[in-house]
Amino acid sequence: xxxxxxxxxxxxxxxxxxxxxxxxxxxxxxxxxxxxxxxxxxxxxxxxxxxxxxxxxxxxxxxxxxxxxxxxxxxxxxxxxxxxxxxxxxxxxxxxxxxxxxxxxxxxxxxxxxxxxxxxxxxxxxxxxxxxxxxxxxxxxxxxxxxxxxxxxxxxxxxxxxxxxxxxxxxxxxxxxxxxxxxxxxxxxxxxxxxxxxxxxxxxxxxxxxxxxxxxxxxxxxxxxxxxxxxxxxxxxxxxxxxxxxxxxxxxxxxxxxxxxxxxxxxxxxxxxxxxxxxxxxxxxxxxxxxxxxxxxxxxxxxxxxxxxxxxxxxxxxxx
Ligand code: PBG
Ligand code: ZN
Numbered sequence: 001x002x003x004x005x006x007x008x009x010x011x012x013x014x015x016x017x018x019x020x021x022x023x024x025x026x027x028x029x030x031x032x033x034x035x036x037x038x039x040x041x042x043x044x045x046x047x048x049x050x051x052x053x054x055x056x057x058x059x060x061x062x063x064x065x066x067x068x069x070x071x072x073x074x075x076x077x078x079x080x081x082x083x084x085x086x087x088x089x090x091x092x093x094x095x096x097x098x099x100x101x102x103x104x105x106x107x108x109x110x111x112x113x114x115x116x117x118x119x120x121x122x123x124x125x126x127x128x129x130x131x132x133x134x135x136x137x138x139x140x141x142x143x144x145x146x147x148x149x150x151x152x153x154x155x156x157x158x159x160x161x162x163x164x165x166x167x168x169x170x171x172x173x174x175x176x177x178x179x180x181x182x183x184x185x186x187x188x189x190x191x192x193x194x195x196x197x198x199x200x201x202x203x204x205x206x207x208x209x210x211x212x213x214x215x216x217x218x219x220x221x222x223x224x225x226x227x228x229x230x231x232x233x234x235x236x237x238x239x240x241x242x243x244x245x246x247x248x249x250x251x252x253x254x255x256x257x258x259x260x261x262x263x264x265x266x267x268x269x270x271x272x273x274x275x276x277x278x279x280x281x282x283x284x285x286x287x288x289x290x291x292x293x294x295x296x297x298x299x300x301x302x303x304x305x306x307x308x309x310x311x312x313x314x315x316x317x318x319x320x
Contacts, residue, residue, distance in 0.1 A: 025319055029307050030309060031266070034075060036095055052204065076096075077095040085122075086118035096114055119207040125208050126214070127217060128143075128165050148176065164218050190239060191244045191250075192243070193221045197246045227253045235263060247273065266306040268308045268309075
């Protein structure tokens with residue numbers, strides 16, 4: 001029988017495809033992760049096109065992002081020194097604190113989230129304080145809270161704890177509230193998996209664990225329902241936005257989290273996902289531009305309201 005229904009009828013031209021498209025990627029969806037470091041600007045070898053920016057340069061990066069229409073940055077720091085208590089993470093003249101000020105001085109209209117963790121700032125390279133070879137959960141919470149408070153005092157618009165320790169959203173919320181910062185949102189890395197896709201980032205930040213791995217605090221990739229438990233807990237503790245990380249192997253998680261919550265869902269298109277496309281593009285194996293747009297759209301289609309991606313600056317112009 002000749003088909004009455006022909007799906008191809010709705011694919012006949014670009015304007016038609018545009019009006020029936022179910023998902024629209026916008027520059028408003030994007031958050032641009034950037035790195036600030038003490039000392040001179042350095043290219044990051046593992047992430048072609050990304051830099052460890054000096055304090056002198058970071059403001060102009062923010063200006064460029066703002067001019068490209070990007071609404072938000074996610075700031076990571078590479079500090080002067082490391083110790084056992086992550087002191088360089090919460091000093092008021094630490095690299096992130098100075099970086100936030102530099103950004104705010106030059107680009108007054110961009111929303112600055114700061115990554116809150118200890119791994120770049122401790123000798124152990126772990127996302128918490130280590131005693132006898134173990135990450136001690138409850139001893140780490142006051143440190144994470146101090147880091148968050150110092151960022152906000154420096155002018156951060158939101159804090160994004162990425163440690164995956166238990167109870168840290170509640171601890172940070174209480175510290176911010178006790179200091180009259182009750183209007184500062186917490187963007188929680190709520191379902192963050194122990195992933196090999198973070199490899200290039202650890203080189204970028206010099207933050208690889210010096211012993212063991214992160215499997216005692218980051219999630220096991222065999223688990224999906226557990227992500228909902230993490231999300232529920234973080235929301236109960238006061239998270240304003242929840243994040244799923246990485247994005248591409250975890251589109252099912254993004255989808256489940258979106259259905260289970262009524263707060264914004266963010267997904268992090270991480271360093272390994274970035275590097276794979278960059279290298280395949282440079283090798284002439286794929287067309288970078290079309291692969292990036294397909295990839296970011298798939299993350300949005302899965303349910304992400306916000307996407308953190310290193311591609312943000314290069315592709316903002318395609319999305320306005
Ligand atoms: C550290 C942190 C990591 C990322 C963001 N914050 C790496 C890790 O957990 O080892 C990953 C970002 C990326 O790969 O792009 N708390
Ligand atoms: Zn960490």
